[in-house]
Amino acid sequence: DSEPKKDDLQRIIDLMDGFKASKALFTASKMCVFDLLQSRPGLDAAQVAQEIKASVKGTACLLEACVSLGLLKSKPRACQKPVYENTDLSSHFLLSDAPFSLRGYIQHCNDTVWPLFSHLESAVREGANQCEKAFGKTSKDMFQDTFYNSQEAKLRFMNAMHSIAKVTGRAVATAFDLSSFKTACDLGGCTGAMAYEFTKAHPGLSVTVFDLPAVVEMSEHFLPLHTDNRVSFVAGDFFKDDLPKADLYILARILHDWPDEKVGILLSKIANACTAGCGLLLSEIFLDEDRRGPSRGLLQALSMSEGKQSSATDVTDNTLNNTCDILMCNAHS
Ligand code: SAM
Known part of the structure; x- marks a missing residue:
């Protein structure tokens, strides 16, 4: 040899x-x-x-x-x-107060992702997430049961999303010409960090952030210093409640968390809310069509949430019967 x-x-x-x-x-x-x-x-x-x-x-x-x-x-x-x-x-x-600080996301990796991955062998054997072994509880809905089960855990998760969205949001907000859209709704928009990147990049655009009541009630903790009156918040459950009206719907890092059935419910609600000229912007770590990369997406899939990592065509095949334009871009995380 x-x-x-x-x-x-x-x-x-x-x-x-x-x-x-x-x-x-x-x-x-x-x-x-x-x-x-x-x-x-x-x-x-x-x-x-x-x-x-x-x-x-x-x-x-x-x-x-x-x-x-x-x-x-x-x-x-x-x-x-x-x-x-x-x-x-x-x-x-890595500094707490740097404009591009990833500290919140790093803390989430350490406190949540690390314990899940330390049970990777069980996750692979069972094909299921290891919330019970890692945190002592089963998780039907990762958000309600794990990320938001105490005020401290919720703020930690929101901090993580806030920091990664601040660092990567501009690239998403500027990936497409959005000049034909006047109103957007960021579904699962968390702290609004991504929404602020959209209003910064598009002076004619207003964004409604739609997220669970438990999240929206904390959003004031994360406002930028100069409050932007083109960003507003609406509390609700995107599987159950009416979606705010908008020309452009944004789903950033949402679809991979949910099983096909729930993705189907969410996308058909968006399709029903869309009228002619509306758009849907999807930001995910889309897998290559041959599923050989990128490793970030394939490694994330090992956390075995209820959802799965998809390629761009997996998502369009699943979707909206051409009820609106679909804009897809790669998230960094
Ligand atoms: N879009 C943000 C980003 O890219 O940084 C946050 C993504 S985070 C992985 C998923 C978001 O979906 C969280 O803010 C969570 O609260 C929200 N979410 C989960 N279930 C929801 C539901 N049923 N209705 C509305 N929002 C929900």
Whole structure:
């Protein structure tokens, strides 16, 4: 047998180590290492350890690991321990108050996705999500039963959606010429982060965010500083209640959560609400038609929610009998 190629060996090692890198990132974020080094760049490991109330040995290992991952820079000092500061990557995405902060989403990965994936073998054996093993409860509706079952869990989930929508929303909002639409309804629009990106990008557009009452009642916590009067909120259940009237319906990261039957109900409600000239904008991690990628979508499917990851044609085949124009774009998450 021929020797394995060096690149192949590296690739398999990177795959084996991937979870350690993720967990190092989650832990440094949770322990506020990046916020600390932003306000006080140039601390050494012992000083960081004191501030984050952790052991010097553990903190030094965490800081060095972060340097190796490109999340921190270390500066050597003659005869003294190195000092640390943030890289551009961490300043952009990992500070709590950065405009493109992913901190809320990282916390969701650590607190919700990680426990689910630690039971992946059972998930694969059973073909079902592992909420019961991970969180001690069965989940018929992930939102009602897991994400929103306490005020704290709900805010954590909303923070996660808010941060990822702020980072990726502009790309979705600007993917199409929407000048023919005057009103949009963002179904499952959560905190409104995506809606604000749409109104920013399209001066003639007003957006109604439609989400569950438990979510809408918290939306004020997430308003941008300058409130935009073209964004409004309506509380309801998109499977049961009338949908607000709009020229353009937006479904961003919604369809993959639900089984075909519920997707069918939602899409036919949208079809019924549409009149001539209306549109539906879908943003998902659409799979390639041959289902060989992208891995982000295929890995997400392993969380075994009731729904599934689809390709663009899976969705159009399922849908609306040409009752409206369908605009589809790839979400980053
Ligand atoms: N669209 C947002 C985005 O892309 O960032 C949030 C996506 S999040 C995965 C799914 C959203 O659907 C949540 O805000 C959740 O509250 C909402 N949702 C779940 N079930 C719903 C229902 N029955 N009616 C209305 N909204 C619902």
